[in-house]
Amino acid sequence: MTATDAVNSAIGTLYVVATPIGNLEDISARALRILNEVALIAAEDTRHSARLLQHFSIKTPLAACHEHNERDEGGRFIQRLLAGDSVALISDAGTPLISDPGYHLVRQARAACVRVVPVPGACALVAALCAAGLPSDRFIFEGFLPAKRTGRRSRLEQLRQEPRTLIFYEAPHRILDCLQDMASVFGGERVAVLGRELTKTFETLKGAPLAALEQWVAADANQQRGECVVVVAGCRAPEGEESVDDNARRVLKLLLAELPVKRAAAVAAEITGVRKNLLYQLALQEKS
Incomplete structure (x- = not known):
């Protein structure tokens, strides 16, 4: 084992754990094991999550990690992780970071060379x-x-x-x-x-x-x-027609200001994925 390996093995793991979005039966056996084994659970709302843990008889300590303190307080979780304690990150429901807090903590953990492990589950x-x-x-x-x-x-x-x-x-x-x-x-x-x-x-x-x-x-x-x-449902072109979306039109317009029609259409096609011939015809209309 190298010196680096020895250091890394002494660092805890940050687990990003999905919890049920409603039906408690949707929690995974792995999630329950992790929540029981870690030293600390970073929760969006400790009062809300306490009810979940109580239901499954999990006694792991909770600490708040929400949108108002995540940037400033993330360091205390990183300190625990670097000291060798593993931490589980959970949100009120579903998968953390998906319209929920957690991004800043995960980013800080990765910057500190802490191993981040996803524990998948429910996601609305x-x-x-x-x-x-x-x-x-x-x-x-x-x-x-x-x-x-x-x-x-x-x-x-x-x-x-x-x-x-x-x-x-x-x-x-x-x-x-x-x-x-x-x-x-x-x-x-x-x-x-x-x-x-x-x-x-x-x-x-x-x-x-x-x-x-x-x-x-x-x-x-x-x-x-x-x-x-x-x-x-996504936007569909009329039957038998192919549309050019607003983004492709904007890209083509910018390129036409600097390039000849044919070259602008070719570059716009590479950028947007829209057919070159379709963009070429649109470019001719723009120029005229």
């Missing part, structure tokens, strides 16, 4: 996607949209021509406004699926065109409660 976006019946080979996760309507619509406009399946988290008190803005920006005919209270007693998975989904939620106050995931 994956649960919603696998049951939505929408294309899952390519998708993007946008997390929470801006809370105010102006910012929310602006972000949706940027995604309007995105061809991949879109996944959003939304708070229950904003879900109706969110669906209204999506119907307005994406078009009421765009198909979406609302996943609400996933894995819990009142789990809902409702798929419909956005306009109909908005009306359905507006008519039932119960659908405006609980944790929400919205999965939206």
Whole structure:
């Protein structure tokens, strides 16, 4: 064993542990073992996580690691890890770092050469996607949209021509406004699926065109409660046509300011993946 190996073997491990998003049966046997074995659990909300640990008779000490203290207080966890103690990072529900705290602690741990080990498990976006019946080979996760309507619509406009399946988290008190803005920006005919209270007693998975989904939620106050995931179909070009999204148009326009038409179209095709001939025709239109 080298000196470096000896040092590394004396350092603890940071485990990033997924916990249930509702149904406690979804926790893995490995997660339970890790939570029992580590010296400390870094939790988003210690009061919330204490109930989870009590249910499984886990007596490992808890310490707060949330968005308001993670940057400044992460050093105390790193000190424990460097002293040889292993630490488990958990959020209130699901996989840490996915619209939850943990990124700064993981980054600090890696910078300190601490081993970081994922312990996979429940994740609301994956649960919603696998049951939505929408294309899952390519998708993007946008997390929470801006809370105010102006910012929310602006972000949706940027995604309007995105061809991949879109996944959003939304708070229950904003879900109706969110669906209204999506119907307005994406078009009421765009198909979406609302996943609400996933894995819990009142789990809902409702798929419909956005306009109909908005009306359905507006008519039932119960659908405006609980944790929400919205999965939206990506933008599809009209039958027999191929579209050029806003990003490709922007790239082409910038290149046309510096390059001849043919070269600009070729470079834009390499950058965006859009067919060169399609971009060439668009470039000719721009120039004319």
